[in-house]
Amino acid sequence: MPKRFTPDEYAAGVLSGNRVLLSRAITLAESTLPSDQALAHAVMEQVLPHAGKSIRIGITGVPGVGKSTFIEAFGNYLLEQHGKKLAVLAIDPTSQRTGGSILGDKTRMETLSANPGAYIRPSPAGKTLGGVARSTRESILLCEAAGFDVIFVETVGVGQSETAVHEMVDFFLLLMLAGAGDELQGIKKGIMEMADAIAITKADGANLHAATSAQAEYQGALHLFPLGASKWSPKVTVCSAYEKTGLAPIWDAVTEYVTLTQQNGYFLQRRQEQNLHWLRHSIRQQLEERFYQHPAVKVQWETVSGQVTQGQKSPFAAAAELFDLLS
Amino acid sequence: MPKRFTPDEYAAGVLSGNRVLLSRAITLAESTLPSDQALAHAVMEQVLPHAGKSIRIGITGVPGVGKSTFIEAFGNYLLEQHGKKLAVLAIDPTSQRTGGSILGDKTRMETLSANPGAYIRPSPAGKTLGGVARSTRESILLCEAAGFDVIFVETVGVGQSETAVHEMVDFFLLLMLAGAGDELQGIKKGIMEMADAIAITKADGANLHAATSAQAEYQGALHLFPLGASKWSPKVTVCSAYEKTGLAPIWDAVTEYVTLTQQNGYFLQRRQEQNLHWLRHSIRQQLEERFYQHPAVKVQWETVSGQVTQGQKSPFAAAAELFDLLS
Known part of the structure; x- marks a missing residue:
């Protein structure tokens, strides 16, 4: 991985149209490392108004x-x-x-x-x-x-x-x-x-x-x-x-x-809806990741989802059962 | 609300084709009372094989x-x-x-x-x-x-x-x-x-x-x-x-x-996928309800979602911020 810059350095580079810094900032946004994501958020904060x-x-x-x-x-x-x-x-x-x-x-x-x-x-x-x-x-x-x-x-x-x-x-x-x-x-x-x-x-x-x-x-x-x-x-x-x-x-x-x-008015309205969509989408994704990665859920998932798939258990009853495991 | 029967009574009534009991069982499935939902799950368990x-x-x-x-x-x-x-x-x-x-x-x-x-x-x-x-x-x-x-x-x-x-x-x-x-x-x-x-x-x-x-x-x-x-x-x-x-x-x-x-083979496959769909859907819905009803999220939601909608904050940074409130 190449060296990291400060948020100010990335932002200034991107805003000046510097291709190398732009590419580096995109690489940062693509990274799944938590430290990179925090850095990427700080960069995004600065470039968003532009x-x-x-x-x-x-x-x-x-x-x-x-x-x-x-x-x-x-x-x-x-x-x-x-x-x-x-x-x-x-x-x-x-x-x-x-x-x-x-x-x-x-x-x-x-x-x-x-x-x-x-x-x-x-x-x-x-x-x-x-x-x-x-x-x-x-x-x-x-x-x-x-x-x-x-x-x-x-x-x-x-x-x-x-x-x-x-x-x-x-x-x-x-x-x-x-x-x-x-x-x-x-x-x-x-x-x-x-x-x-x-x-x-x-x-x-x-x-x-x-x-x-x-x-x-x-x-x-x-x-x-x-x-x-x-x-x-x-x-x-x-x-x-x-x-x-x-x-x-x-x-x-x-x-x-x-x-x-x-x-x-649809152009602006759509962009605003898209912004909100991605907020909700991101929340949903993190909620689901936490749920499906929960140890108790992971242990039971195969059995329960199999019963549901085969029509042996109601999906709604099964969901309630899985939530009971968490509490 | 009419009186409740036992799961056995509902199930026997439904399986015998009794319209009154069928209607009552549907009313139960429609109810949002937790006690009714538990009862409905028990009834569903019995009728599912049929x-x-x-x-x-x-x-x-x-x-x-x-x-x-x-x-x-x-x-x-x-x-x-x-x-x-x-x-x-x-x-x-x-x-x-x-x-x-x-x-x-x-x-x-x-x-x-x-x-x-x-x-x-x-x-x-x-x-x-x-x-x-x-x-x-x-x-x-x-x-x-x-x-x-x-x-x-x-x-x-x-x-x-x-x-x-x-x-x-x-x-x-x-x-x-x-x-x-x-x-x-x-x-x-x-x-x-x-x-x-x-x-x-x-x-x-x-x-x-x-x-x-x-x-x-x-x-x-x-x-x-x-x-x-x-x-x-x-x-x-x-x-x-x-x-x-x-x-x-x-x-x-x-x-x-x-x-x-x-x-x-699509008929059966589709039904099985639908079963799984409703399990995941039900889980998602409960996760989201818990998240959006969380007092800390409720307090911040209007501000944060407003900033995201207006493009002042990245949806992904905002989601991370809201999750920080929970921990």
């Missing part, structure tokens, strides 16, 4: 959809055409041990990572969803304090992280392939209804026609579904990262969404 | 969709054409005080409630979702032990009960009106993806054409969405409670679903 000014975009899609090339093309578009500063936080479920194998392949997002306006950070998925949630959320805030005005949070679209990511971003973009066949089955049920926009990728060459039909089908389908509290009607677009086409309509959808929700 | 043999169907739809007339028509169809014994548990969010105003209107499900093969029980929504969940789940088991082989759990489709009900039924039926317009907006986002079948109601007279087009649109839309773990592809049907048409296709969908999921 965070919150970015547009946070969740990007998900199954493997094969072309997520990396899309993010590279869309990221370069935002940097070059709109002068944005972009941070990409990539949650990699496979990198629990290596701490970042998602970017181990040097060819991944090569031009984007070479751009001084972009910062790319892989996040190991960690052992618990709560761990990902905490460190990713704090990474977003740290990147914002470092001056990034667009943040991508990338997930794989097949795991459990999407719901968590949905609770920490302003806009949720789902990447899909044309041809609603088997590849669709990889997407977790419920993700579609979270999407603020669907972008059909690889809409080029021989694939263009299929992509435009898919666009019409999905747009029709999404219109049948109820609007959420944002009052935003999800958009479906087609794009090609290879030909660098269809990127502007995606950014248009994001900015239209932000304008709409800032006007109707 | 429960589980019904098909549990959740039925939801916004007000105006014709839920009561549909349930009456579909219920009578099951009794008359298939010789089923049907219990209807209606969760009424408006009846917290009256304990059952949903059926206060005597004309509601008049012919069904007069049928000796049917048992209709309104459930007051209660103060907490957990309360509804517990009493409704135990009511399902009590009705099964009393010999009912089809159970409807009816909710209004605009509240928070649907997700809970989805976690306690085998099959989830969404009732909708033709004309995917404003009335759709009343449905909570996410409910559509839970549906195993959508029935377009009031498909009669001048409305028939609109209903069949809506059927085609929804069927097309649902095909674009990923299958769940059940591997069941949701069906869309049209029906008229008034003309008593389109009821057989709904029951066909239910029986096809049951056959499919019993063959692929």
